């Protein structure tokens with residue numbers, strides 16, 4: 383459900399690693415998505431409230447506030463509570479998916495980001511437009 387159906391979906395990427403940010407942004411833009419970028423959770427919260435993106439890709443390990451705390455803040459704020467939020471993490475333990483879903487994420491993508499799969503993964507999480 384996009385805020386403005388005439389515009390491509392807006393994706394907020396919260397990621398402190400410059401290479402991962404560039405990769406995610408380039409792949410998403412190449413596939414027609416609009417993007418916003420935040421390198422800290424705090425910046426991500428501000429951008430989310432201002433722009434109400436359709437989906438947030440949220441790194442877990444961030445300087446300052448971590449991604450799980452940021453998720454809770456977003457869920458607490460009525461302005462951002464309904465935004466789909468996908469955990470983006472390098473953790474590779476097999477129980478991670480359950481842990482992140484229990485924390486309230488709508489989904490989970492493990493790094494490294496797949497250039498081939500990211501666009502379809504994001505479309506899948508966005509659901510029918």
Ligand code: MN
Nearest residue numbers: 398441443444
């Ligand atoms: Mn990180």
